[in-house]
Amino acid sequence: MEKVAIIGVGFTGARPDSPELSYKELMYEAAVKAYEDSNVDPRKEIGSFIGASEDFWDGVSIFDEYLPDQIGGALRPVCSICNEGLHALATGVMHIRAGIADIVAVEAHSKVSDVVNPEGIMHFALDPILDRTLDYNAHVMAGLEMNRYLHEACVTKEECAEVVVKNRANALLNPYAPYGAKLCIDDVLDSTPTYEPLSELDTSNLVDGACVIVLASEKVARNKRAPVWINGVGWCNDTPNVGLRDWGYPRYVRLAAEQAYADAGITNPYDEIDIAEVDDSYSYKELQHLEALRLVDTGEAAGFLCEGAFDINGELPVNASGGSLGMGNLLDTNGLVKTFEAVEQLRGMAGQRQVKEAESALVQSWRGVPTTSGAVMILGNEPSGGD
Amino acid sequence: MSKEYPGNPLNSKDFKKALKTKYVPTAEYAWSAGHAINRFLTGLKEGRILGIKCRSCERILVPPRAFCEECFISVDEWVELKDTGTVNTFAISYLDTMANRIKKPLLPAVIEIDGAGGNGFLHMLGEVDPKKIKIGMKVKAVWKPAKDRKGDITDIKYFKPARGGV
Numbered sequence: 001m002e003k004v005a006i007i008g009v010g011f012t013g014a015r016p017d018s019p020e021l022s023y024k025e026l027m028y029e030a031a032v033k034a035y036e037d038s039n040v041d042p043r044k045e046i047g048s049f050i051g052a053s054e055d056f057w058d059g060v061s062i063f064d065e066y067l068p069d070q071i072g073g074a075l076r077p078v079c080s081i082c083n084e085g086l087h088a089l090a091t092g093v094m095h096i097r098a099g100i101a102d103i104v105a106v107e108a109h110s111k112v113s114d115v116v117n118p119e120g121i122m123h124f125a126l127d128p129i130l131d132r133t134l135d136y137n138a139h140v141m142a143g144l145e146m147n148r149y150l151h152e153a154c155v156t157k158e159e160c161a162e163v164v165v166k167n168r169a170n171a172l173l174n175p176y177a178p179y180g181a182k183l184c185i186d187d188v189l190d191s192t193p194t195y196e197p198l199s200e201l202d203t204s205n206l207v208d209g210a211c212v213i214v215l216a217s218e219k220v221a222r223n224k225r226a227p228v229w230i231n232g233v234g235w236c237n238d239t240p241n242v243g244l245r246d247w248g249y250p251r252y253v254r255l256a257a258e259q260a261y262a263d264a265g266i267t268n269p270y271d272e273i274d275i276a277e278v279d280d281s282y283s284y285k286e287l288q289h290l291e292a293l294r295l296v297d298t299g300e301a302a303g304f305l306c307e308g309a310f311d312i313n314g315e316l317p318v319n320a321s322g323g324s325l326g327m328g329n330l331l332d333t334n335g336l337v338k339t340f341e342a343v344e345q346l347r348g349m350a351g352q353r354q355v356k357e358a359e360s361a362l363v364q365s366w367r368g369v370p371t372t373s374g375a376v377m378i379l380g381n382e383p384s385g386g387d
Numbered sequence: 388m389s390k391e392y393p394g395n396p397l398n399s400k401d402f403k404k405a406l407k408t409k410y411v412p413t414a415e416y417a418w419s420a421g422h423a424i425n426r427f428l429t430g431l432k433e434g435r436i437l438g439i440k441c442r443s444c445e446r447i448l449v450p451p452r453a454f455c456e457e458c459f460i461s462v463d464e465w466v467e468l469k470d471t472g473t474v475n476t477f478a479i480s481y482l483d484t485m486a487n488r489i490k491k492p493l494l495p496a497v498i499e500i501d502g503a504g505g506n507g508f509l510h511m512l513g514e515v516d517p518k519k520i521k522i523g524m525k526v527k528a529v530w531k532p533a534k535d536r537k538g539d540i541t542d543i544k545y546f547k548p549a550r551g552g553v
Contacts, residue, residue: 022421025453035459043459059416069456111419120413129408 003383004096005221006228007103008038008214011340013176014207014328016113023058023111026210028070031107034212035072038224040103042072046214047101049073051080052088052108052332056121059114071107071212084108085211086335086365086375090233092215102217108333109210118206126370131242139203141369143195145247146284150197152248152299153291157197159302160283161188164201166305167280167319170312171326173353179205179326188283202283207328211336213343218383226347229383231360232266234259238372245372253292253364253374260362261294264378264385269294274358275345276316277338279366279374280323289364290318293376317355320345335365335375342379423451426465428538434530438503440464447503470528471549472498472507479517492517498526498546513545525549 010033012026021029035042051067060066064080067073077100081088085108092104112118122138149155165183172180183201191201221227236252236259238245257269266272276295280286287301295316296304304310310318321327321341330337342361344350360380367373420428423439427450430437438449443458447466455462477496483489494512499505512520513529526546536542 019419020422022419022424022453025421025423028454032459032461043457056414059414059418069452070454072456072459074456114416114418116415116417117413120415124412124414128410132410133408 001385002097002099003218003221004093004215004230005218005224005383006213006230006339006343006379007216007221007224008034008036008040009340009343010034010037010212011176011337012210014209014330014337015178016205016207016328018111018113018208023109023114024066024070026111026208027107027109027212030109030210030212031071031105034105034214038214038216040214042105046072046103046105047077048092048095048104049076049078050088050092050095050104050106051078052083052085052106052336053080054082054332056124057110057112057115057331067107071105073105077101084332084335084365084367084373084375086233086339086363086377087235089213089215089230089335089339089377090235090375093230093233096215096217102220104215106213106215106336107210108330108336110206110330110333111208112206112331113208122369127240127242131370137195138369139195139198141242142203142282143198146197146282148247149249149284149288153287153302154299155284155287155302157189158185159306160202160287161185162302162305163280163283163286164188164325166311167286167323167325170320170353171322173312173351174322174326175351177322177327178207179328180322198282204281204324204329207330209328209330209333209337211330211333211340213336213339228343228346229380230377231380231384232260232262232264232378233376234261234263235375240370240372242370249298250288250292250366250372250374252372253289253366253376254294256374256376257293257364260376260378264380266378269362270296270316272360273316273362273378274360275320275342275355276318276362276364277321277323277341278318278362278364279334280319280325281329281334281366281368283325285366286318286323289366293362293364295362312353312355320350320353320355329368331368335363338363338365339377339379346379346381421453423453427451428540430467431540431542432536432538434533434536434542436468436470436500436528438466438468438500438506440466447506449500449503449506450508466502468503469501470530470543472500472526472546474512474520474522474524474526475499475505475507476522477512477520479520494520494545496520496546508540510540510543511545512547514547
């Protein structure tokens, strides 16, 4: 099968507000950076443009209409994926593997500061007849999930707080991340309870930002500076039915990971993956996801965390970028931002937060409450995987 | 009918037995206009139509934007345009936003602004008999009084036929 590589990345950085820019100008900035990084002329060389977007976050129905211009895609093959950024990347991989395009641009953005009431949009995602009618804030779904996870995996709130402390400290080393902070466990535990067992500091903040990733076939990528290979992709959805889903264990992440591992030819993830950027939009999610990804056994993530295994200088650095807790939550852009970080790390360009000898990376995204939608991607400095 | 065919016909009461859940979403937005449109809207408030010129393809973009979508470069050469133009296309709308029939039709039209090489924007026509509107017709902006303008596309009330006609 055709190998696919990332040949360029562009990220605006994250920030809580960006009143001076339109979402189009924000996207343009990310696109310009990515095309410069990949040394690609978008108007001549890119064969497919893909955007990840959600109409209700963008505030425009049929958003793909507004996608082309600011990413160089006017009068070119363009499509949007109403899903998370990693799903759009997976679609780009498919376009190249299928021989439709040699170079693909994948875009996602968050201009959530344009949304007056994000809580209303999140509420709108609940099942309209059963769950929404009960009239809870959508974050309640995360509180319910956290409680079941703590119960099943014998994890404590203190251990979840450790995730917050680690990621916000990592963010201090990342100029793209606005929520860097030196916190202690008690800061997190004493923060305002929101959806118990969740408290305020367990939850990432919604932020603006745009990210563009340029993919290429092996033929093109071999002539580019520092290509990073996409060796595996996987994605999966569990049932949306809240009575039927597994509240303690994200089965969809496990299955997405198995698909990606099979694609990449990985049998022992803990030994074969050097760094991981996983969803941590709520503190407990990082631990729950690491277990579902088989990077550690179920119930063991908290132990590894407290021993420092997931620190930047640990055995398996997790969210060296600061994760969503340190970066902020860019909605459907989170997966691309995590991919951006993985590429920076694998290229050895991650500055103060550089992980030593990082050769392979795992990126995982989750689409947020109330979804059970996840995706996984395996990256490496060398191509691998089955035929 | 019931004699010819077996079974009982449905009536409107039966349909009410199928339960429905109503919900009005709370979806509110406040879009940042951005560098280019901000300046355009500020111009409208001042009674001016501003465009921007791409140094590569030399097109005048109106409404202006921060980048040229054809050349994919940033653009920043501002130009003031006239408030006159030509009807590129038009329609006569006998239905309103929610498709209710209205007596006096709306007159949406795409106006090519003079000096912008065929570029322009969607607006509306006024002071004109719908039957007399023609593609290629010369038009001129009718502005709201300065005190009522607020930096909005509706600071131009409509475009009316220009003196001198077609």
